[in-house]
Amino acid sequence: MDFCYIEDIGKHEGEKVTLKGWLYNKRSKGKIHFLLVRDGTGIIQCVLTKGEVADNIFNTSDELTQESSLEVTGTVRQDQRAPGGYELNLSDLKIIQIAQDYPITPKPHGTTFLFDHRHLYLRSRRPHAILKVRNELIWAIRNYFYKNKFVLIDTPLLTGSVGETTSTLFETQYLNEGKAYLAQTGQLYLEAAIAAFGKVYCFGPTFRAEKSKTRRHLTEFWMVEAEEAFYDNDDNMDLQEDFLIFIVNWILEKCQEELKELERDISPLEKVKKPFYRISYDEAVEKLKKAGSKIEWGTDFGGEDETILTKMFDRPVFVYNYPKKARAFYMKPHPTRDDVVLCADLLAPEGYGEIIGGSQRNDDYDSLVQRIKEENLPLDAYKWFLDLRKYGSVPHSGFGLGVERTLTWICGLSHIRESIPFPRTIYRLYP
RNA sequence: UCCCGAGUAACUCAGUCGGUAGAGUAGGUGGCUGUUAACCACCCUGUCGCUGGUUCGAGUCCAGCCUCGGGAGCCA
Numbered sequence: 002m003d004f005c006y007i008e009d010i011g012k013h014e015g016e017k018v019t020l021k022g023w024l025y026n027k028r029s030k031g032k033i034h035f036l037l038v039r040d041g042t043g044i045i046q047c048v049l050t051k052g053e054v055a056d057n058i059f060n061t062s063d064e065l066t067q068e069s070s071l072e073v074t075g076t077v078r079q080d081q082r083a084p085g086g087y088e089l090n091l092s093d094l095k096i097i098q099i100a101q102d103y104p105i106t107p108k109p110h111g112t113t114f115l116f117d118h119r120h121l122y123l124r125s126r127r128p129h130a131i132l133k134v135r136n137e138l139i140w141a142i143r144n145y146f147y148k149n150k151f152v153l154i155d156t157p158l159l160t161g162s163v164g165e166t167t168s169t170l171f172e173t174q175y176l177n178e179g180k181a182y183l184a185q186t187g188q189l190y191l192e193a194a195i196a197a198f199g200k201v202y203c204f205g206p207t208f209r210a211e212k213s214k215t216r217r218h219l220t221e222f223w224m225v226e227a228e229e230a231f232y233d234n235d236d237n238m239d240l241q242e243d244f245l246i247f248i249v250n251w252i253l254e255k256c257q258e259e260l261k262e263l264e265r266d267i268s269p270l271e272k273v274k275k276p277f278y279r280i281s282y283d284e285a286v287e288k289l290k291k292a293g294s295k296i297e298w299g300t301d302f303g304g305e306d307e308t309i310l311t312k313m314f315d316r317p318v319f320v321y322n323y324p325k326k327a328r329a330f331y332m333k334p335h336p337t338r339d340d341v342v343l344c345a346d347l348l349a350p351e352g353y354g355e356i357i358g359g360s361q362r363n364d365d366y367d368s369l370v371q372r373i374k375e376e377n378l379p380l381d382a383y384k385w386f387l388d389l390r391k392y393g394s395v396p397h398s399g400f401g402l403g404v405e406r407t408l409t410w411i412c413g414l415s416h417i418r419e420s421i422p423f424p425r426t427i428y429r430l431y432p
Numbered sequence: 433u434c435c436c437g438a439g440u441a442a443c444u445c446a447g448u449c450g451g452u453a454g455a456g457u458a459g460g461u462g463g464c465u466g467u468u469a470a471c472c473a474c475c476c477u478g479u480c481g482c483u484g485g486u487u488c489g490a491g492u493c494c495a496g497c498c499u500c501g502g503g504a505g506c507c508a
Binding site: 020026027028029030031033034035037046049050051052066067080082083084100103104105106107108110111112113114169185188193207209211212213214215216217218219222224301303304305346354355356357358401402403404405406428 | 460466499503
């Protein structure tokens, strides 16, 4: 390799190095030019002084425009005046390509403009920082499951039978086999895999065709789902707690710089420790009513309800045992109550709300058949799913964590669209 | 689908009572030997979202439509 990266520049103090990258910004003081060069790993200020560098090289820098690609060679020097602490005294400068009229200037832009130029906006500091945190978040998730001996099971994205019953699906013609749907969950397939592997997880994109128009919704988002044989609903919550603490600690350890760039107050993240609060749906409704919410027992929380609720707690809170009629057919009925199921949602603090939905699954053949019928679902589509209850059925539980919602909370973002490289929302399919 | 709000220069916006379009940024030219979103001077930039209406005259008032943003619902 004949060049080095800006993040390693501290190892080369006093040495002559070559960097390859893009011009982030430039300033000139006439006979001194300052070039801010970025290479994906950082930003460094390069200095060209007339008289100390060949005239043709000094003049070359006049041609540079924002985001032109270039190669620079110079001596690394520590300097407190430089952003980043180090700067490069240039001895050589080669233009790779001159960028013409780069649309994103160092001045404020509106979100529509920025997301119309998302392919370029990725280069800016804020999205760059967020997506670096995303990278670590995903690594932490995979790392946690690997360390805890969960087996990765990739579940299909094209499915015939539907997963849950409530949400709207993207539909496509599947050759000669009729309609296929883009997956909204891999859970049912994971339930098949636990009897083979015990503890499993899947991680992939999921799709919802709902015309949701809020700061918490994407039509395409990434979800990690885990499924565990012989775990009951409480074991499931213990696991989620441990899992979330692991990934938050990982981010706190690895992403100090990025969180600082995002001006994220990390004190709420530092409070993510055992035990999380656990309240029943019944208690949550009581608390909300006392706080003035119009919620009625039996309905799901609205966005506002979630915000009120999470602001009552300084750590994540589980709300467990929701009304049966507000939850999916596959959840296990409560052993002594007919109106609730064994499940739990995990709500992130600071008003962010639901990031995990989980439940113990219905492992009883007859009762599951009954629930499928009650929901008017086609029994034959679920034949394989029902088979799992015929051949060595066991108590089991699982959960799904929304990656973008989690990242939105960890980074303290105000809109989920910033948490994914190329967001797909109700009105956005470009770029 | 419903309720708000916004569409004016490449970008961010201002535009008073209806009187014929203006700032900053970007771009261009010149100046400046330590700039930090550099600064200073000058120059350039318009289908005022679209269609129609009222008027001597519409960016401005009225109607309809389009697009986008925020929220609700739905959902992770």
